[in-house]
Amino acid sequence: MAERLSADARKEALGGIPGWTEVQGREAIGKTFVFRDFNEAFGFMTRAALVAEKMDHHPEWRNVYKTVEVVLSTHDAGGVTNLDIELATKMNAIAKLTQG
Numbered sequence: 001m002a003e004r005l006s007a008d009a010r011k012e013a014l015g016g017i018p019g020w021t022e023v024q025g026r027e028a029i030g031k032t033f034v035f036r037d038f039n040e041a042f043g044f045m046t047r048a049a050l051v052a053e054k055m056d057h058h059p060e061w062r063n064v065y066k067t068v069e070v071v072l073s074t075h076d077a078g079g080v081t082n083l084d085i086e087l088a089t090k091m092n093a094i095a096k097l098t099q100g
């Protein structure tokens with residue numbers, strides 16, 4: 001199983017994934033993505049869902065129109081692991097593609 005990152009390791013990893021920050025009150029990372037419209041937002045979610053399923057690592061997320069709020073943590077580990085960092089990195093890349 002993936003290892004829970006220390007607070008220092010989390011901070012360091014967050015430095016490499018623009019827009020992602022610590023969630024207050026729990027060990028998790030989050031980012032709010034804002035797209036041009038619902039079509040783009042849902043396109044992002046569709047692509048990200050396929051990647052998440054392949055990784056067997058799943059986001060907590062909420063979509064309202066063109067905004068997608070994402071929270072990542074590794075429930076099995078009770079915190080943030082490299083799986084979250086990897087999925088966050090992939091989501092940033094997918095968002096870039098989605099936004100054209």
Ligand SMILES: C[C@H](O)[C@H](O)[C@H]1CNC2=NC(N)=NC(=O)C2=N1
Nearest residue numbers: 056057058059073074075076077
């Ligand atoms: C059995 C299954 O592999 C586990 O429950 C996986 C599925 N997806 C998961 N996703 C996330 N975010 N954290 C987990 O601990 C997790 N565990």
